[in-house]
Amino acid sequence: MRFKDWATRVILISLMFMALIAVLLIGRATQLHNNRITYHTSNPQVTAWSQYPQAQFQSAKEPEKKFQRVIKSPVKISKPLARYVTTQTFAQYRPNYQVASVDPTNYGERYAQDVNGVTLNNQPIIVLHETGYSASSAINFFQVAHTDESVQASYHALIKLDGTVVYLVPPEKRAFGAANSVFESPQGVETVQTNPNLPASVNNFAYHVSLETPPDSYDSSSQQTHSGYTEAQYDSLAWLIAQSQVPDDRITTHHLVDRSGKKVDPINFDGNKFLDLLNTYRQIRPIYRVSK
Numbered sequence: 001m002r003f004k005d006w007a008t009r010v011i012l013i014s015l016m017f018m019a020l021i022a023v024l025l026i027g028r029a030t031q032l033h034n035n036r037i038t039y040h041t042s043n044p045q046v047t048a049w050s051q052y053p054q055a056q057f058q059s060a061k062e063p064e065k066k067f068q069r070v071i072k073s074p075v076k077i078s079k080p081l082a083r084y085v086t087t088q089t090f091a092q093y094r095p096n097y098q099v100a101s102v103d104p105t106n107y108g109e110r111y112a113q114d115v116n117g118v119t120l121n122n123q124p125i126i127v128l129h130e131t132g133y134s135a136s137s138a139i140n141f142f143q144v145a146h147t148d149e150s151v152q153a154s155y156h157a158l159i160k161l162d163g164t165v166v167y168l169v170p171p172e173k174r175a176f177g178a179a180n181s182v183f184e185s186p187q188g189v190e191t192v193q194t195n196p197n198l199p200a201s202v203n204n205f206a207y208h209v210s211l212e213t214p215p216d217s218y219d220s221s222s223q224q225t226h227s228g229y230t231e232a233q234y235d236s237l238a239w240l241i242a243q244s245q246v247p248d249d250r251i252t253t254h255h256l257v258d259r260s261g262k263k264v265d266p267i268n269f270d271g272n273k274f275l276d277l278l279n280t281y282r283q284i285r286p287i288y289r290v291s292k
Contacts, residue, residue: 052124052171052207053157053244081287086242090281095236096164102142106154106176107169111194111204122190122205125183125250126241127257129210130229130266133218135160138210142168149198152176155208157240163232165240169208177208181257185250202257207246209237211266226268234270234277242281 113119131138135158146152154175158166169175180199182191183206193200211229213220220226241251254263 052126052246053209053240082284083287084242084245084282085285086282087280090239090242093235093239093281095232095239096162098164098166100139100143100166100168102154102168103145105145105147106142106152108174108176110172110174111192115193115196120192120204122192123250124205124207124244124246125190125202125252126207126209126244126246127177127202127252127254128237128266128269129155129177129208129254130213130269131158131210132213132265134215135166135212138212139166139168149195150179155210157208158210158212159233159236159240160212161214161230161233163230163236165236171207174203175206175208176203177206177210178202178254178257178263180259181254182259183250183252183257199259206257207244209240211237211269217267220267221264223268228268228270229266234274238274238277238281241278248275248278 111120138155138158142154154169155177156167156169156171156173156175158168160166178201181201181203182189183202184190190205191200191202192204194204211233214227214229217226253269254265
């Protein structure tokens with residue numbers, strides 16, 4: 001064999017080994033990067049937004065069950081946990097839906113810490129509202145940019161008079177539905193301050209849903225002059241919230257969480273009727289786990 005041929009083969013073999021080593025190093029680096037991403041997104045300090053209602057759109061297919069997520073416990077115990085699962089009644093009810101964009105100035109990110117650097121671990125709540133005027137007027141307002149932080153506002157979802165569900169802000173984002181507000185739970189008072197220049201509020205751990213106000217009740221501030229909501233609105237509201245893992249006792253109203261003394265919505269809301277419907281759309285299912 002000539003020296004030239006032998007040298008060529010040696011060079012080719014060396015290049016093959018170098019290429020193999022490069023591939024292995026790139027694969028290792030990718031794996032390490034993916035591990036970092038997984039650790040970041042599974043940070044237990046961030047509120048579990050997956051417990052909020054998830055958008056479900058109409059389809060010819062059977063309803064998906066992806067939104068039925070288990071309530072996770074950080075402690076391994078033998079006693080049962082539980083989750084909400086939707087029922088056959090839920091599967092048979094399919095409201096119309098719309099998706100409307102909201103200007104980015106009118107919503108934000110959910111914070112892992114408050115203004116003082118304290119880690120936040122509030123469990124989700126659902127706050128019920130009403131629009132005050134038409135659904136279209138509320139949506140138009142949310143789609144306009146607002147530089148004044150005291151004016152910025154939004155809901156996660158809105159339910160029209162005919163029961164149409166309008167998806168506005170994704171559940172993992174922080175909608176600006178309640179300004180100066182507090183949620184009173186059996187564990188104590190819950191509120192979060194994320195801006196040192198504004199009062200504390202429930203927005204960081206709240207999912208905001210609003211009912212469209214009936215036309216004859218615009219500007220109404222009392223039950224006597226408010227005609228209430230449609231059957232379709234109650235059905236769609238229960239259907240939407242049935243997709244969440246938020247328990248009944250963490251569903252509240254704008255009036256109850258408000259600390260400004262100005263909010264009275266949703267006016268003339270029948271809470272018992274809503275909870276009866278909600279319990280037909282979802283049920284508690286125990287889950288038994290054996291500790292290791």
